[in-house]
Amino acid sequence: MAESKLEIQMLHDRLLVKAVPDKSERRSSAGLVIPDTVKLATRLAWGEVRGAGTGARHVKTGDRVLFDPEEQGEVELNGERYVILRERDVHAIANEAPERGTGLYL
Template sequence: MADPKFEIQMLHDRVMVKVEPDREERRSSAGIVIPATVSMANRLVWGQVCGTGASTRLVKVGDKVLFNPEDQYEVEVHGQVYLVMRERDLHAVATPMQSEQGTGLYL
C-alpha cells in the first residue's frame, strides 16, 4: 500500500520559507571576487514564502523575504529543505516599486 499524501498547513504565526540558493561566488562593490567557501558573519539571506499560518499579517505565499537563517527550524519535504520561523523573525519583504514611500532601496 502506498503512503498517503498530506497537505501541510502552517499554524498560528509560522512561516515556511524556501531559501534561495547561494551563488557560487560574490563580488564586492570594488570588484573583488569572494569565493563561495568564505562565510560571512551574521549575513541575512533572501527566501520565498511557501506557506503561512492563519495569524500571519504581513506576508503571503510567494513573497520574497529577508531573514537570518541561523537558529531556525529546518524541515525536509520531498527532498527540498525549508525553514520554519515566526513571522516576527522576518526582517523585510521585497515588493515591486509602486510609490514614492519606502526606503528607496530596490533589488
C-alpha cells in the same frame, strides 16, 4: 506515488520558506573577497514563502523574505528543503506592490 491526503498547514505566525541561493560574495570596500569564516555581522538571507499561518499579518505566500539563516528549524518535504520562520523574525519582504517600498529592488 498516489497524492497523500495529508495537506500541510502552518500554525500561528509561522512561515514555510524555501531559501534562495545567495550569489553575492562578501567583499571588503577594497574589493577583497571576505571568507565566511571571518566573523562579521550576521549575514542575512533571502527566501521565498511557500506557506503562512493564519497569524501572519504582513507576509503572504509568494513574498520574498529577509531572515537570519542561523539556528532555524529545517524540514524536508518531497525532496525539497525548507526553513520554518516566525513572521516576527522577518526583517524585510520584497514583492511587486509593497505597502511602503524603499525604492530598492532585489
